[in-house]
Amino acid sequence: MLKMIVAIDVNRGIGYQNELLFNLKKDMAFFKRKTLNGIVVMGTNTFKSLKREKGLPNRTNIVVTRSPEEFEGTGIYATKDIDSILALSEHHDVFVIGGASIYELFLPYAEELFITQVTSAGERVDTYFPEFHEDFRLRRVECALEESGFYYLIEKWERK
Numbered sequence: 228m229l230k231m232i233v234a235i236d237v238n239r240g241i242g243y244q245n246e247l248l249f250n251l252k253k254d255m256a257f258f259k260r261k262t263l264n265g266i267v268v269m270g271t272n273t274f275k276s277l278k279r280e281k282g283l284p285n286r287t288n289i290v291v292t293r294s295p296e297e298f299e300g301t302g303i304y305a306t307k308d309i310d311s312i313l314a315l316s317e318h319h320d321v322f323v324i325g326g327a328s329i330y331e332l333f334l335p336y337a338e339e340l341f342i343t344q345v346t347s348a349g350e351r352v353d354t355y356f357p358e359f360h361e362d363f364r365l366r367r368v369e370c371a372l373e374e375s376g377f378y379y380l381i382e383k384w385e386r387k
């Protein structure tokens with residue numbers, strides 16, 4: 228199944244200058260718990276923003292890029308073949324972890340969204356998660372948290 232995991236502000240903002248908007252440790256712990264030992268798919272910008280040569284540890288990292296040859300010899304699996312990722316998701320849980328262009332690309336195929344909904348607006352924002360409310364319904368709120376003055380809900384949405 229294809230799933231997405233994302234943290235958004237009240238305007239669906241997700242990033243600024245290739246960084247996250249918020250640094251929420253408990254949210255990161257949730258992200259890790261959900262994706263550990265699984266398959267994560269990300270765009271080149273998000274891969275670079277991790278600042279980890281080998282990607283996220285203890286996960287199969289797939290980078291979506293129009294230039295997979297640039298990743299040769301790095302040990303990172305890079306592809307432009309979207310269909311192969313969709314085929315993989317028919318047999319395994321695949322987590323799309325961003326950023327904006329990759330969420331946009333895969334949203335039509337996603338069945339579940341794990342959305343960390345921060346209740347305030349990011350100070351500066353230049354990237355957004357696509358509109359999803361029309362096609363997804365809120366299944367449950369996993370938890371409500373407060374951290375560093377930010378309030379947020381971790382929500383599970385499923386395709387209508």
Ligand SMILES: NC(=O)c1ccc[n+]([C@@H]2O[C@H](COP(=O)([O-])OP(=O)(O)OC[C@H]3O[C@@H](n4cnc5c(N)ncnc54)[C@H](OP(=O)(O)O)[C@@H]3O)[C@@H](O)[C@H]2O)c1
Pocket residue numbers: 232233234235240241242243244245246247248269270271272273274276291292293294306307324325326327328329330332354
């Ligand atoms: N809040 C969150 O949960 C969250 C999560 C992840 C990321 N983010 C934020 O999102 C921002 C990055 O988002 P972004 O949209 O700029 O970058 P991105 O989606 O991470 O990466 C964009 C790159 O993906 C590749 N790509 C895009 N569409 C493609 C396609 N159809 N086929 C093949 N490759 C394709 C291209 O790589 P090439 O140039 O190599 O071809 C493109 O430059 C950052 O601020 C990051 O911190 C936030």
